[in-house]
Amino acid sequence: MTPAPTALVHHGSPAHGQYAGALARFDWSALQPRPGRWWRGLHHKRWHYVGLGNAQVFIGVAIVDVGWAVSAFAYLFDRQSRTLRADWSQDGLPRLQACVSDAPLMEANTWFRGPAARLSLQEASGRLRLSVATRALRLEADLDLRAMPPPLLAVGPIAGGLAHATQKTTALPVQGWAEAAGQRFNLDDAWAAVDASNGCLARNTDWRWASAHAPGLGFNLQQGYFGQQENVLWLDGQPIPLGAAQFTFDAAQPRAPWQVRTDCGLLDLQFTPEGARAADKNLGFAASRYVQPVGVFDGWVRSAPGASARRVERLLGVTEDHASRW
Structure with missing residues (x-):
């Protein structure tokens, strides 16, 4: 992969491509012609998502701005009992109750404020501090x-x-703790991945997604609205672009095993869910159907065509089946 550009827009056009490296800010203001304010208000979507886990738990936290509304969720899945110890979500008013930072990593400052809820993701001195304070999860x-x-x-x-x-990102070291259902969990041996996304999307958007990370091996796969743009494998700290992803699963039974492959022949994995978080909203003018199973991946990956396969065994991660009308 080539190094990340300094800006999203070059000479009025998006800098389409796959890159390795951090971007300072998501900034579409230099687009030519620039879409009108009303259209941007309906189509500009942005979010920060963090997934982190260890042998005990998997935790997912997101703050989402869809332009005309904001929302947040936070859940803690107990891998030992295979139950959701915490499952919290809340909607709010844009610009008043939440802000999704245009800075994806360095200088990030994303937050949500609602009744009995305070969430934030803020960077300082090279660390992202993730804070959640709700009745269900701290x-x-x-x-x-x-x-x-x-x-x-x-x-x-x-x-x-x-x-x-x-x-x-791929596996980031974590230090911290979580509390849910009267139990405290140590996160000092957990690994985290950050998803910062920002763009002008279609009214109807759907995707299948898979993400799993550990030191030396991680991947991100998406099939749907973004094609193969974000398909990547990290091996020994190096990002390797992947081809189109194929997800084989039963949408009516998302807790049954999934098969995930890439057309380039560099990844072939089976995903075995341990549990799942799901949400289904229908407001008429807007709707969202979402399920995110938590589990482990087994199979193999390769660094290049013809290279020796590297075994993947019980790699903690998630899949997702998501459809939105927003």
């Missing part, structure tokens, strides 16, 4: 960016929209 964790492998930056066109960009 969490304080530092994600260390200082020695991270090169993150992925993907920029690409969107059918029915305009363009999208996403910054993805």
Whole structure:
């Protein structure tokens, strides 16, 4: 992969491509012609998501701004009992109750404020501090960016929209704790991945997604609205672009095993869910159907065609089946 550009827009056009490295800010203001304010208000979507886990738990936290509304969720899945110890979500008013930072990593300052809820993701001195304070879940964790492998930056066109960009990290060391259902969990041996995304999307958007990370091996895969733009494998700290991803699963039974492969022949994995978080909203003018199973991946990956296969065994991660009308 080539190094990440300094800006998303070059000479009025999006800098489409896959890159290795961190972007300072998501900034579409130099687009020519620039879409009107009303259109941007309906189509500009942005979010920060953090997934982190260890042998005991997997935790997912997201703050989302869809332009005309904001929302946040936080859950803790107990891998020992295979139950959701915490499952919290809340909606709010844009610009009043939440802000999704245009800075994906360094200088990030994303937050959500609602009734009995305070969430934030803020960077300082090379660490991302993730804080969650709700009735269901309390969490304080530092994600260390200082020695991270090169993150992925993907920029690409969107059918029915305009363009999208996403910054993805692989395994970040974690220090911290979480509390849910009267139990405290130590996160000092956990690993985290950050998804910062920002773009002008179509009204109807759907995707399948897979993400799993550990020191020396991680991947991010998406099939849907963004094509193969964000498909990447990290091996020994080096990002390797992947081809189109194929997800084979039963949408009616998402807790049954999934098969995930890439057309380039560098990844072939089976995903075995341990549990799942799901949400289904239908407001008429807007709707969202979402399920995110938590589990482990087994199979193999390769660094290049013809290279020896590297075994993947019980690699903690998630898959997702998501459809939105927003």
